[in-house]
Amino acid sequence: MDAAIITLIESGILYDGSGSPPQLEAIAFSDRILARGEEALAYCADRKVTRIDARGMTVMPGLVDAHCHISFDEPFSNDELFFHRREGLAAIIAAYNVRKVLRAGVTTMFDADTIFDVSLDLRDAIECGVTPGPRMRCGGNALFTSVGGTAGLLVPDEGGIGYLKVTPSKDDIVAEIRRQAKRGADWIKIHVTGLIPRQRSEGEIQVWSFEELVLAAATAHDLGLPIVGHCRNATSTRDAARAGFDMILHATYMDDAALEAVIAAKVPIVPTLTFQAVLADHGKMIGASAYLQDLFAKEIEQSSRQLRIAYDAGVPLACGTESGFSITPYGEWHWRELQILVENLGLTPLQALRCATFEGARALGLADRIGTLEVGKDADIIVVAGDCTQDVTLLGEKGGIAHVFQAGKATDLATPLPERRDPPSWRVSNYSRVAATRLATGHWKAGE
Numbered sequence: 417m418d419a420a421i422i423t424l425i426e427s428g429i430l431y432d433g434s435g436s437p438p439q440l441e442a443i444a445f446s447d448r449i450l451a452r453g454e455e456a457l458a459y460c461a462d463r464k465v466t467r468i469d470a471r472g473m474t475v476m477p478g479l480v481d482a483h484c485h486i487s488f489d490e491p492f493s494n495d496e497l498f499f500h501r502r503e504g505l506a507a508i509i510a511a512y513n514v515r516k517v518l519r520a521g522v523t524t525m526f527d528a529d530t531i532f533d534v535s536l537d538l539r540d541a542i543e544c545g546v547t548p549g550p551r552m553r554c555g556g557n558a559l560f561t562s563v564g565g566t567a568g569l570l571v572p573d574e575g576g577i578g579y580l581k582v583t584p585s586k587d588d589i590v591a592e593i594r595r596q597a598k599r600g601a602d603w604i605k606i607h608v609t610g611l612i613p614r615q616r617s618e619g620e621i622q623v624w625s626f627e628e629l630v631l632a633a634a635t636a637h638d639l640g641l642p643i644v645g646h647c648r649n650a651t652s653t654r655d656a657a658r659a660g661f662d663m664i665l666h667a668t669y670m671d672d673a674a675l676e677a678v679i680a681a682k683v684p685i686v687p688t689l690t691f692q693a694v695l696a697d698h699g700k701m702i703g704a705s706a707y708l709q710d711l712f713a714k715e716i717e718q719s720s721r722q723l724r725i726a727y728d729a730g731v732p733l734a735c736g737t738e739s740g741f742s743i744t745p746y747g748e749w750h751w752r753e754l755q756i757l758v759e760n761l762g763l764t765p766l767q768a769l770r771c772a773t774f775e776g777a778r779a780l781g782l783a784d785r786i787g788t789l790e791v792g793k794d795a796d797i798i799v800v801a802g803d804c805t806q807d808v809t810l811l812g813e814k815g816g817i818a819h820v821f822q823a824g825k826a827t828d829l830a831t832p833l834p835e836r837r838d839p840p841s842w843r844v845s846n847y848s849r850v851a852a853t854r855l856a857t858g859h860w861k862a863g864e
């Protein structure tokens with residue numbers, strides 16, 4: 417006897433992730449997809465099934481967010497992230513936050529780097545059924561050279577802090593990759609670019625040599641692990657592609673040589689322009705400078721042109737959002753990258769949907785199990801109000817996600833998550849500038 421719960425979704429606009437046109441079609445599934453169309457209806461005719469009427473709704477593969485930071489808990493600064501987090505508490509809070517991601521329709525998530533080993537532990541807890549969440553693929557700590565990444569002087573000359581491990585020598589690179597393989601990392605993440613105080617070029621500067629990238633890729637590949645690079649300039653993107661990287665995050669500011677290299681390698685790119693877009697759109701509200709808003713708007717505009725050329729030449733693009741920082745909170749912006757693909761890169765909604773589903777799955781090596789709604793694949797399915805194949809922003813409408821199934825299991829969207837507060841000392845503390853100014857100018861008396 418088949419004891420599995422069978423669900424039949426009828427009358428919805430079925431987008432199956434294959435790129436073929438959407439159509440009104442039924443789909444039946446247990447943990448795997450059992451049948452579609454007339455066959456699904458026939459299969460369910462004399463069985464006890466849960467029926468969902470999806471009239472006016474889109475039935476599609478669950479979203480794949482290929483760039484999240486689930487262990488960070490939306491920090492306001494690197495100081496907070498590096499010095500105000502505790503391992504056990506970070507893991508417990510990540511288990512709370514990841515439910516927001518799942519409820520937003522993300523059934524698979526790539527967590528490229530983590531503080532401590534939080535993401536690896538969370539991944540395993542989800543797989544064991546201890547806590548609900550998207551299926552995860554994750555890196556361990558990001559590998560840095562001593563020049564650092566984007567955290568300035570908080571990055572030590574050697575050793576680890578926050579989400580990173582500094583590997584000053586080639587021996588250290590090899591040793592750290594082996595250490596991470598032993599601890600269960602799915603991917604090796606390299607921070608190929610960084611920021612220095614007096615740099616003279618656009619974007620970030622390359623802080624790994626080509627030889628070091630080749631060594632890192634070879635060491636990872638020897639252990640059967642793929643390798644991903646954070647590359648926010650032209651040379652780093654070019655060198656990562658040439659060194660055999662399996663995924664590139666950002667790939668902004670590409671020049672002709674970088675484009676040529678990514679096109680030759682057909683390496684999946686996760687542009688992750690959501691972070692910049694949110695800041696460019698809402699910067700004023702959160703106190704970001706006009707300069708930064710303008711800089712990010714330009715980065716999007718300029719990079720979109722090159723990314724579109726890469727896309728047209730067959731480079732796979734996947735959607736990522738950097739969810740996990742204060743301006744990219746969990747569960748809120750997982751749809752935004754699709755809008756960028758449509759509005760800034762000029763992709764059709766169908767092309768954008770494919771990037772957010774199948775291409776993400778393929779980039780993570782999961783395309784045989786998820787990413788399309790083919791019979792036999794895992795039933796990672798979402799149902800969204802309206803026709804997403806015409807308007808991808810419907811994925812971001814409040815309450816628009818009507819159902820989320822992961823391997824056929826329904827997520828409870830009706831019960832709100834319990835309200836949470838921040839544990840003591842969790843957020844960074846600031847000396848109050850306002851009070852200091854008022855004191856200095858005599859507008860504030862002691863005891864006021």
Ligand SMILES: [Zn+2]
Nearest residue numbers: 483485528738
């Ligand atoms: Zn990131």
